[in-house]
Amino acid sequence: MDITFKDVSYIYQANTPFEHRALSGVSFHIPSGSFVAVIGHTGSGKSTLLQHLNGLLRPTEGKVMIGDYQISAAEKTKDIKSLREKVGVVFQYPEHQLFEETVAKDIGFGPLNFNVEPKEIERRTGQAIKAVGLPEDLLQRSPFDLSGGQMRRVAIAGVLAMNPEVLVLDEPTAGLDPSGQREIMDMFSRQHKNNNLTTVLVTHSMEDALRYADHIIIMKDGEKYMEGAPLEVLVNKEELQRVQLDLPEVIQFLHQAEKQFGKAIPYRKQGIAQLAKELTAVVKGGESHG
Amino acid sequence: MNSLYMPKDSLIHSLDPRTKMLFVVFVVASSFILNDPALQLVFLVALFPLVVMAKVVKPYLISIQFLLLFAVLIMTVHGIYNPIGVTPVFEIFGGLTFKYESMVYASVMSFRILVIGTAAVLFVMTTHPSDMASALVKWKVPHSFAFILLSTFQIIPIIAREAKIVMEAQQARCLDVKGSLIQRVKNLVPMFAPLFIITFMKVHQLSYVLECRAFSRKGEKTSLRETKIGSLDYTFLLGMLGVLAFEIYLKLFMMGSLHLTTDALLTYSLFGTWIVFGFMIIKFVVKQFQGKIGGAN
Structure with missing residues (x-):
């Protein structure tokens, strides 16, 4: 589903002493099927932006369009329930939303609310638990007996089981160990490709943004600061530093290599092995000439 | 927003929390000593300069609205239905009669709520929880x-x-x-x-x-935020003591000869709460309405 923001502003607690403008005049367009990363410093309005995507918040000004659904201050969105069925949101620390007696019931909670047939729920539950890389015999256990990482996966499975068309992820790997982070992100990437999803990822990790996204939006103080393809946006050191963001490590490394050896290696998302090969060529080439 | 505390620079803020706690106790005691609507009204008005001094007028008014809701309910329902009333004051449509004794009772109760509420709000808004x-x-x-x-x-x-x-x-x-x-x-x-x-x-x-951080360690603990009772606090405490003495004197020796509460006062304070309540409702409705209109363009 296409996602379009048109001059969206959001004010928390309008007309009170605590009035706070979280978004102002944000516009962008996300074509169906793309993987977008939203990056920004704490308090830049990322999470507020995300809550507009399934109608948890309605913009104070402007319009949000998600597929055929339209969310604006003026009118109540019809059929918000079916919008929420199509937009799956994985919130920060999603393990905190678990509550059922068994893992299976918790995964099935979303689909059940959307009146999915019990047979179908069972099928989706099996699929979802496999997708997040947990063994099926966990299904009958209590979610509270699991480890933190497993709970996180169960919660994510609960969102995947709704078979969403848009997947919205708010720092889904925060607080996990490095290998777990990698596994979960790879899983989202697979889901994105296999199910033809539109994915919106809110993250602090420039590495993740570079690796997975094909479009990047950088937020600053509630406004859109930069937007574009990762290799255009994430190489601009000065611009990024102005919003307290760093270059991804690979790019930093390549910049250094360029300084040291006097020859740039263009980054095209090649793997570490390939990069090493190219670097060796540059280093050896440099030596033979010098 | 972590608590209702409003960090401002004012005389009330710089008072020691203990003084302010005593102040709350003093206000509660006063509101029971002065069980006469007129005197309580005077007391309530007298508290307002403190709110102004503490620079928390707007948040105070916002939070006191909820207490006003109680006041409206109590004054209306008790005024009509409380069985202690015998002397009719006035009648509104449908033969519902407000009676003098019930209105006195209701006014005392609602003013007491407002007075104590004002003191409590003042205390909470000007005292950092850690200081307390x-x-x-x-x-x-x-x-x-x-x-x-x-x-x-x-x-x-x-x-x-x-x-x-x-x-x-x-x-x-x-x-x-x-x-x-x-x-x-x-x-x-x-x-x-x-x-x-x-x-x-x-x-x-x-x-x-x-x-x-060794919470259960025995012995004396020091605090990061030190509070100290200074000359300002003593002045304030002396003032409270003076007012309290006067109230007791009033209560003991002058209550018989003092007739401040009249039908008019009761009626006007009842109407007053209705009018303010009406404004609150209008404001609420307008806000809802504006939300709809404002979003349309």
């Missing part, structure tokens, strides 16, 4: 008890925030908020089960953190 805790410790209140009080102040906004997060997450999984009563009660489970668990986890973590 350290002041309590100086009064030989056990340290752990002061901490319990302090953490209560802090945990309410935390739980409120967590509740919002959990609710949004469940809404995203389309927890249906409509439906029959039984369905709605059932829906509380996905809300409260995670909330309880999160709260228990937080409290558990907190206890570890406290232990790591």
